[in-house]
Amino acid sequence: MAFTYFFRDRLSLELIGKYVLPALTGQRYINIWDAGCAHGPEPYSLAIILRERMSPFAFRNVRIYATDIDPTGQFGRTITEGVYPAEELQRVPPAILQRYFVPTEHPGRYRVVDELRSRVSFIRHDLLSLEPIREGFSLIVCKNVLLHFNEQQQVAVLRMFHSALRAGGFLVMEQTQQLPDRLEHIFSRVTDQGQVFRKLHEQASRDVRDRDSVRCCRTDPPEQLSERSVAYGNYRC
Ligand SMILES: C[S@@+](CC[C@H](N)C(=O)[O-])C[C@H]1O[C@@H](n2cnc3c(N)ncnc32)[C@H](O)[C@@H]1O
Numbered sequence: 001m002a003f004t005y006f007f008r009d010r011l012s013l014e015l016i017g018k019y020v021l022p023a024l025t026g027q028r029y030i031n032i033w034d035a036g037c038a039h040g041p042e043p044y045s046l047a048i049i050l051r052e053r054m055s056p057f058a059f060r061n062v063r064i065y066a067t068d069i070d071p072t073g074q075f076g077r078t079i080t081e082g083v084y085p086a087e088e089l090q091r092v093p094p095a096i097l098q099r100y101f102v103p104t105e106h107p108g109r110y111r112v113v114d115e116l117r118s119r120v121s122f123i124r125h126d127l128l129s130l131e132p133i134r135e136g137f138s139l140i141v142c143k144n145v146l147l148h149f150n151e152q153q154q155v156a157v158l159r160m161f162h163s164a165l166r167a168g169g170f171l172v173m174e175q176t177q178q179l180p181d182r183l184e185h186i187f188s189r190v191t192d193q194g195q196v197f198r199k200l201h202e203q204a205s206r207d208v209r210d211r212d213s214v215r216c217c218r219t220d221p222p223e224q225l226s227e228r229s230v231a232y233g234n235y236r237c
Pocket of ligand 1: 002003004005008035036037038039042067068069070071125126127128142143144145148
């Protein structure tokens with residue numbers, strides 16, 4: 001399993017609550033992409049933060065697309081079942097644990113409640129395909145993933161994220177991930193407290209996509225998205 005746990009990076013979650021959530025209010029559909037989600041603690045932490053601040057009715061409009069290259073082939077099953085050991089839940093505040101997790105028949109293992117599980121779908125996806133899983137996202141979260149890529153790959157993936165965001169959509173990365181200088185004209189920084197950006201310039205995005213769509217970060221031949229992506233649960237892109 002990849003290194004991750006529930007409520008890792010509390011600051012980013014708080015910044016999403018403070019800066020992103022108010023802008024989502026009133027959107028009919030709130031589509032969120034958690035890219036490089038590992039086996040699920042991050043998208044479920046995000047779901048909890050949203051549910052804490054939204055009515056049950058509004059929360060039904062949220063769909064979190066959790067994607068990962070998933071070298072184990074197990075992430076989809078883990079996320080769909082939503083069962084996690086207590087060690088991965090140590091940072092979860094007790095009141096949140098009580099509200100959103102149910103003890104299973106196996107001691108020390110907890111299941112995420114159905115209300116959250118119904119909002120999160122896993123799709124197996126390679127970010128270096130540079131094919132977005134869909135467009136029109138209100139928020140893309142990508143943390144502790146880009147550091148594995150070289151600079152050219154990072155720029156290409158961030159441009160792909162830009163093209164997948166709706167106008168004014170948000171991008172959130174981990175505290176140590178910088179936005180490359182050459183992308184500063186297509187994203188605006190939302191706060192100095194963390195790596196929260198907002199999409200700018202629809203036309204710039206189209207120009208960039210046209211110019212760079214033929215450049216690929218991998219040396220292997222391009223494949224169809226359907227061959228690179230495997231959907232679990234109810235949603236297939
Ligand atoms: C350290 S984990 C980060 C998990 C979570 N985002 C977090 O911050 O806790 C990095 C994840 O990136 C995924 N990953 C690495 N290369 C990828 C790629 N090309 N496309 C999609 N996911 C990738 C790994 O499989 C792994 O699950």
